[in-house]
């Protein structure tokens with residue numbers, strides 16, 4: 001069964017360590033390797049540019065990771081650049097081959113409100129953007145910012161600029177107020193690439209039931225994530241915990257909107273049985289043991305395929 005994964009942070013690790021590459025064997029420093037993606041039958045992997053808070057967040061820092069995407073991700077065996085609905089069909093459709101790589105930006109900090117930098121990243125393939133990481137920036141407040149404000153005037157402009165360029169908006173990490181303001185402003189459906197259900201694990205990074213219902217009502221996409229502390233608050237997280245979140249989103253009417261966003265290479269601890277893309281094979285088996293095949297096919301890639309085909313444009 002083909003897989004679509006809505007979020008990983010391999011670009012950040014590639015930026016930090018020039019010796020790393022997707023072609024290296026699993027265990028050599030990256031969770032996401034060409035070999036792991038092939039073994040897990042991953043047809044679409046989103047690669048997020050993420051510039052950590054401690055480093056200067058400038059357009060240059062984001063462009064450098066975009067260059068790594070071209071120079072060290074797309075050059076790996078079997079990789080294909082995904083920019084359009086047709087590209088999505090080629091990697092997730094009936095005659096699919098290889099792994100598609102889609103470029104996103106996690107937190108608009110580095111853009112510093114420079115619209116040329118957004119346009120340049122779009123030319124380099126940027127097709128998805130989250131306005132914030134955890135804290136506040138020029139565009140709005142992240143979910144861990146205590147004041148909990150929403151979008152700035154410039155942040156509102158960013159959403160409109162993204163929509164006119166054809167860049168989809170990711171609401172994972174955004175403050176709750178920012179989420180609702182974005183939902184009201186956006187003309188295209190939104191997606192949360194790596195968040196779980198807060199009622200199942202009380203972490204602020206997870207979505208409230210109202211947020212899940214709103215994403216479902218707007219025909220959006222919810223990428224459930226393998227971050228262990230977003231799956232359960234204490235004890236060892238396992239695939240069973242992920243199934244609990246799947247079950248809850250289904251109970252809220254979201255069965256047709258579930259996808260997965262692993263957060264591989266963005267985590268230091270792992271959910272048992274989910275340590276890299278190759279483990280999607282075991283996850284698929286666990287899902288098939290409990291749910292009908294058409295439903296599982298939707299979660300593993302069908303819903304992401306539909307979403308990106310409908311909204312990426314030609």
Ligand SMILES: [Zn+2]
Nearest residue numbers: 106173194266
């Ligand atoms: Zn993240």
